[in-house]
Amino acid sequence: MISEDLLSTLSELANVLQTQRTLGGALANIAEAATTSVPRCDAASVALSLSGRPVTASATARVALELDVVQYDLHHGPCLTTFRRAEALRLDLVGLEAQMPHFAVAARRRGVVAVMSVPAIWGQETIATLNIYSRTGTFDESAEAVAAVLATQVTIAVSRSPEFAAARDVVEQAQRDADDLSDVSVATGMLMANQSCTAEQASGLLRQAAEHDERTIVEVAQRIIRQHRAT
Template sequence: MAVKLPLADELAAIFARASELLLTDETVSRALELITAAAEAAVPGAAGAGVTLIDADGRKHTASASNTLVEVADARQYDLGQGPCLLAWASGEPVLVTDVRNDHRWPAWASAATELGLRSSVSAPLLTGDSALGAVKLYARDENSFSPATVRLLELFAAQATIFLINAQARESARMISEDLRDALAHREIIAVAKGILMARHGLDEDTAMQDLLMESRRAKRSLRDISVELVSSTQLPR
């Protein structure tokens, strides 16, 4: 099936609209929903689009899906541990499936996709440096729905989705630091004592002692006050 891809100015308009989210408090979920909807709309014949995220421990989840069919098709890949989306993530390369019935790379998933009425797919990894955060994918009910040109287009959407993820992670880190600092101001007396303990115990300067408290707070996912109270309570003060 021939696929008419959007013109350059249409793609520019999509990405310009998407990029506005980087300047707002929109969540990463909302950003990925926009990318998913735009990717599906950009390719006639697509039965659905989605974004899979995979963490450092290999845990997989569909962060955005245009419909239930995408969620189910993704879940089959996760359950079976095989499929085009997972290969795109693992290899860092786009994966094109022209007809699942004639593709022998993942027999179990090909059978599951056929049962769902899917015939073709294309997946592009979310690349950051030498690693991948997951993949963007399109599914179709007809064979030969996607071409190498579709692959290149989906790589553009994957690049945009990666930008959202990186910026969202940076915003989240900044938000956590801001919350820690607000907590510090609200409970500065107990925190000052905890900081003094670290300075005396490890020969640290004031700034380094504060950084150690902040890092422990984020690592343990507990408030700075609670970390300080615990440290003070566990320290035998001289009589």
């Protein structure tokens, strides 16, 4: 059952979110609400998934941001596990060195003894996580229940945000550009090996083939790679 305090917090949060014009502002308010409504929450953050890459969109304290970044650097931790499994995770960091040694050490250095990560799910996708950090004790089921309610607010805020859609488009285009550049680089190397030519000469061959076939250099590079793999 939702407590009167939580109902009051949600009511206040709903009023605030209606006046927010940016996604960042909305997420900041949700994270701040976690620090007042989730038992033993000392810091909170909201991490968004942009084309599978986590990025912290809001944090109530430096420690939350730092521990989010630690996980991104390690490619491991409760936030990333929640993204992958789409389920809430509560961890007591005491004795967790065997499972997440580097993260556990980083957290305890900052005085954090427990962490909880709850997914914000939109359709079949985890689009964000609400990450809760404690310096005072572990999280129980009641704390998780409150965090889950707030995670739903994250889903609503993100799903309605044109900023999120635009950010995803930018990241996806950047990834496509990087993939295209990689294909051109690979094809150039193949031509250098097969034609015994320099990188400049190989680039010239790619340009000539693209002009002759009325294709882009990327399309020609991808064709060369396919032909090489087929032999």
